[in-house]
Amino acid sequence: MRPIVVVHGGAGHIPSERAHGSMGGVCAAVKAGYSLLTAGGSSVDAVVEAVVNMEDNPHFNAGCGSVLTAGGQVEMDALVMDGRDLSSGAVSAVSNITNPVKLARLVMEKTSHVCLTAGGAAVFARQMGIQEVSTESLITEYSRARWKRNQEPGANPVECQMGKMGTVGAVAVDSEGNVACATSTGGILNKMEGRVGDTPCIGSGGYADNSVGAVSTTGHGEAILKVVLARHILFHMEQGRSVEEASDLGLSHMRSRVKGLGGVVTVDAKGEWSARFSSNQMAWAAACDQTLHWGLYKGEHFTEAIVQTL
Numbered sequence: 001m002r003p004i005v006v007v008h009g010g011a012g013h014i015p016s017e018r019a020h021g022s023m024g025g026v027c028a029a030v031k032a033g034y035s036l037l038t039a040g041g042s043s044v045d046a047v048v049e050a051v052v053n054m055e056d057n058p059h060f061n062a063g064c065g066s067v068l069t070a071g072g073q074v075e076m077d078a079l080v081m082d083g084r085d086l087s088s089g090a091v092s093a094v095s096n097i098t099n100p101v102k103l104a105r106l107v108m109e110k111t112s113h114v115c116l117t118a119g120g121a122a123v124f125a126r127q128m129g130i131q132e133v134s135t136e137s138l139i140t141e142y143s144r145a146r147w148k149r150n151q152e153p154g155a156n157p158v159e160c161q162m163g164k165m166g167t168v169g170a171v172a173v174d175s176e177g178n179v180a181c182a183t184s185t186g187g188i189l190n191k192m193e194g195r196v197g198d199t200p201c202i203g204s205g206g207y208a209d210n211s212v213g214a215v216s217t218t219g220h221g222e223a224i225l226k227v228v229l230a231r232h233i234l235f236h237m238e239q240g241r242s243v244e245e246a247s248d249l250g251l252s253h254m255r256s257r258v259k260g261l262g263g264v265v266t267v268d269a270k271g272e273w274s275a276r277f278s279s280n281q282m283a284w285a286a287a288c289d290q291t292l293h294w295g296l297y298k299g300e301h302f303t304e305a306i307v308q309t310l
């Protein structure tokens with residue numbers, strides 16, 4: 001099977017001064033995941049690597065760069081799923097760690113549970129030897145300014161969020177045909193403390209099953225949860241739809257049923273892939289057959305050969 005990685009850096013409107021950074025970020029992340037895959041790594045290794053790369057990049061709403069809660073705190077959600085046996089790991093409302101997706105992977109591999117939240121997740125992170133970091137180190141000037149703006153009377157954080165989302169995610173197929181997904185986010189702007197979005201919920205923020213494929217989602221979390229977007233798309237693929245048709249059907253169902261906008265990256269077990277969105281933009285990138293693909297606006301699709309350095 002030809003190895004494939006597809007990533008997104010969030011659906012929404014990306015201000016022009018941030019577009020370059022977002023595009024560079026998704027391309028760097030997909031290349032990081034792809035070089036692991038071509039060196040024999042698994043699809044789980046590849047999606048985690050790609051997502052860590054974007055969590056560490058302050059351009060995205062995940063890890064450093066996460067949006068803030070109403071109280072000005074950072075509460076992050078993440079998910080990882082292994083399509084071989086449906087093993088899943090997730091964390092919600094975690095603070096003070098740099099890479100929530102790594103903690104989600106540890107939940108999957110080291111516990112008998114699927115999701116740990118808030119204080120319990122923090123205790124587990126300490127037990128696993130994950131370094132604690134200050135909240136300040138996860139907050140960028142940009143996220144603090146947006147938080148402040150949305151504290152003002154008359155502000156509409158939900159509307160503002162619909163414009164700029166920035167969650168990150170990845171799907172991959174490895175040379176053995178195993179699929180995986182991972183998604184990570186700071187959530188939505190000025191959210192209530194304790195709000196859990198779609199990202200850590202299996203079937204909404206992502207899903208991976210070798211018998212069908214894998215999906216990672218981004219967009220308005222409450223809308224994604226209501227239609228269980230990732231699993232909904234895989235259902236259409238089980239009915240014989242292509243990755244692209246199934247992704248579009250899922251997104252249009254979310255739009256017509258609950259007025260939600262978003263985007264998805266999808267792969268199937270045969271090695272087909274797609275990056276689709278109902279929002280104005282979504283930074284996405286894919287790597288397969290030694291070729292890098294990327295785009296930001298609807299219909300945009302650039303390609304370039306990947307030159308691997310030894």
Ligand SMILES: NC(=O)C[C@H](N)C(=O)O
Pocket residue numbers: 010011061164165166167185186187188197198199217218219220221222224
């Ligand atoms: N930026 C996003 O995609 C937001 C995320 N889906 C959430 O609602 O938490």
